[in-house]
Amino acid sequence: MTETEDRKSRAAAWFAQLRETICAAFEDLEDANAGPGTPGPAGRFARTPWRRPSEAGAPAGGGGVMSVMRGRVFEKVGVNISTVHGEFSPQFRKEVPGAEDDPRFWASGISLVAHPRSPHVPAVHMNTRYIVTAKSWFGGGADLTPMVPVAEDSAHFHAALKAACDRHHPDYHPRFKKWCDEYFHLKHRDEPRGIGGIFFDNLDTGDWAADFAFTRDVGGAFLDAYVPLVRRRMAETWTEAERAHQLQRRGRYVEFNLLYDRGTRFGLMTGGNVEAILMSLPPAVAWP
Amino acid sequence: MTETEDRKSRAAAWFAQLRETICAAFEDLEDANAGPGTPGPAGRFARTPWRRPSEAGAPAGGGGVMSVMRGRVFEKVGVNISTVHGEFSPQFRKEVPGAEDDPRFWASGISLVAHPRSPHVPAVHMNTRYIVTAKSWFGGGADLTPMVPVAEDSAHFHAALKAACDRHHPDYHPRFKKWCDEYFHLKHRDEPRGIGGIFFDNLDTGDWAADFAFTRDVGGAFLDAYVPLVRRRMAETWTEAERAHQLQRRGRYVEFNLLYDRGTRFGLMTGGNVEAILMSLPPAVAWP
Numbered sequence: 001m002t003e004t005e006d007r008k009s010r011a012a013a014w015f016a017q018l019r020e021t022i023c024a025a026f027e028d029l030e031d032a033n034a035g036p037g038t039p040g041p042a043g044r045f046a047r048t049p050w051r052r053p054s055e056a057g058a059p060a061g062g063g064g065v066m067s068v069m070r071g072r073v074f075e076k077v078g079v080n081i082s083t084v085h086g087e088f089s090p091q092f093r094k095e096v097p098g099a100e101d102d103p104r105f106w107a108s109g110i111s112l113v114a115h116p117r118s119p120h121v122p123a124v125h126m127n128t129r130y131i132v133t134a135k136s137w138f139g140g141g142a143d144l145t146p147m148v149p150v151a152e153d154s155a156h157f158h159a160a161l162k163a164a165c166d167r168h169h170p171d172y173h174p175r176f177k178k179w180c181d182e183y184f185h186l187k188h189r190d191e192p193r194g195i196g197g198i199f200f201d202n203l204d205t206g207d208w209a210a211d212f213a214f215t216r217d218v219g220g221a222f223l224d225a226y227v228p229l230v231r232r233r234m235a236e237t238w239t240e241a242e243r244a245h246q247l248q249r250r251g252r253y254v255e256f257n258l259l260y261d262r263g264t265r266f267g268l269m270t271g272g273n274v275e276a277i278l279m280s281l282p283p284a285v286a287w288p
Numbered sequence: 289m290t291e292t293e294d295r296k297s298r299a300a301a302w303f304a305q306l307r308e309t310i311c312a313a314f315e316d317l318e319d320a321n322a323g324p325g326t327p328g329p330a331g332r333f334a335r336t337p338w339r340r341p342s343e344a345g346a347p348a349g350g351g352g353v354m355s356v357m358r359g360r361v362f363e364k365v366g367v368n369i370s371t372v373h374g375e376f377s378p379q380f381r382k383e384v385p386g387a388e389d390d391p392r393f394w395a396s397g398i399s400l401v402a403h404p405r406s407p408h409v410p411a412v413h414m415n416t417r418y419i420v421t422a423k424s425w426f427g428g429g430a431d432l433t434p435m436v437p438v439a440e441d442s443a444h445f446h447a448a449l450k451a452a453c454d455r456h457h458p459d460y461h462p463r464f465k466k467w468c469d470e471y472f473h474l475k476h477r478d479e480p481r482g483i484g485g486i487f488f489d490n491l492d493t494g495d496w497a498a499d500f501a502f503t504r505d506v507g508g509a510f511l512d513a514y515v516p517l518v519r520r521r522m523a524e525t526w527t528e529a530e531r532a533h534q535l536q537r538r539g540r541y542v543e544f545n546l547l548y549d550r551g552t553r554f555g556l557m558t559g560g561n562v563e564a565i566l567m568s569l570p571p572a573v574a575w576p
Binding site for chain 1: 333358475539544547557564569572573574576
């Protein structure tokens with residue numbers, strides 16, 4: 001096995017392993033919740049594999065697995081893993097590092113979006129990925145979208161991500177936190193999507209093992225950052241007014257994902273799996 | 289008054305007049321509905337004027353009036369009129385006829401989106417507009433989005449628009465119906481947004497009076513095409529399953545408007561009035 005193939009294989013295996021860890025942790029939250037307003041039994045993830053169709057004139061392949069849970073804590077949460085390869089269409093070659101001369105790519109990653117039932121439990125997004133063209137790099141991040149920000153919850157979330165970043169490079173947290181704030185911004189409303197977190201892309205320091213270790217740490221830190229917030233808030237009661245506010249704030253999430261999110265727009269415009277890509281959209285939304 | 293100013297004035301006055309006619313017709317429907325599942329009193333439009341802010345370095349002006357009704361037939365319906373002027377930013381000059389050498393523009397129009405409460409009453413969109421750059425033209429159209437298409441309703445809607453088109457040119461209906469089908473298409477799902485209608489743009493035959501008369505006729509035909517369908521269906525009972533289907537179909541409406549609609553994306557990216565532009569989004573939506 002070449003070094004490149006070994007790296008691909010190790011990255012893809014890690015994303016699949018992280019999926020197992022996260023799904024188990026989220027099912028534990030479903031079991032643990034005995035709070036009000038949470039009808040029905042504890043949710044369980046259902047998995048649906050999909051294959052990437054070949055496009056005319058372009059070799060394509062791979063696929064992924066969607067894991068979706070509709071439970072009593074999580075009104076809807078999706079965890080996608082995918083490992084795909086193919087060729088970028090001419091329009092995208094100029095936009096992707098290392099693809100201008102050779103359009104072939106390989107990409108593997110995990111992507112998660114959780115929409116909790118309670119307006120007191122923040123929505124969250126996490127993604128890590130490894131891309132190989134003539135170059136190769138890691139990317140990812142995690143960001144929190146509380147319906148009404150609570151200072152201690154925000155502080156906990158940022159601290160957990162900072163701890164993971166600080167273990168790797170003192171510049172990472174300030175750089176990736178700023179990048180996150182810039183990325184998850186609704187320009188048309190001049191509003192942040194949530195309270196941010198971290199966002200990184202094109203990470204290739206020349207030390208593959210270190211970059212991979214950092215990316216793994218972000219995945220682990222995500223659970224440290226988020227799960228305690230869910231446990232802290234999931235049993236609280238909420239009002240109809242808070243629910244209405246939550247449905248309206250979720251509209252902002254939809255606006256961001258369809259107007260700006262690069263992964264969403266790129267995926268939809270390049271024949272990606274629609275159900276997997278739009279799994280991120282909230283189960284119930286209002287533009288009152 | 290120059291001929292250009294006279295035309296602008298007459299077009300803007302017509303859009304305002306059409307707004308009055310439509311709002312009155314829709315309030316009549318609210319009064320007439322005595323059907324089930326329609327809680328509360330008859331709805332009434334509330335009007336909110338807005339001004340277009342000046343942008344740095346670009347003279348801008350004008351504004352509009354949003355008319356929104358949340359009633360018992362119409363869960364949410366918005367009718368916007370606006371008359372604005374300014375200069376296109378460099379990135380848009382190449383995309384707009386007549387704007388490449390002189391970036392100044394003047395635009396007036398009316399835009400309507402109705403989301404009825406009943407899943408048996410189709411959603412509808414109508415827009416007519418008059419744009420003046422170094423050139424000038426009319427545009428507009430109307431299209432229907434039933435939650436479950438009913439053949440006789442679709443036939444009625446298309447026939448009313450065809451009658452209006454046929455009074456002006458035998459080519460108009462086939463051309464503008466095809467244009468509508470092409471425009472209101474969700475590429476990522478390879479799905480039409482609804483059953484179509486008509487869509488036209490850049491209409492400048494050289495006979496301004498004829499083009500204006502056609503545009504006025506489209507506005508009138510919209511009421512002939514849509515109001516009878518609302519009267520026919522608004523008192524029917526519906527099931528929870530039909531409501532759930534409606535909320536899911538409304539998701540397609542959101543996907544189209546945020547991913548593809550030129551007016552929406554253009555407006556949001558150029559500092560338009562966010563509330564007026566996103567008035568088109570449905571009051572309650574589901575991505576289950």
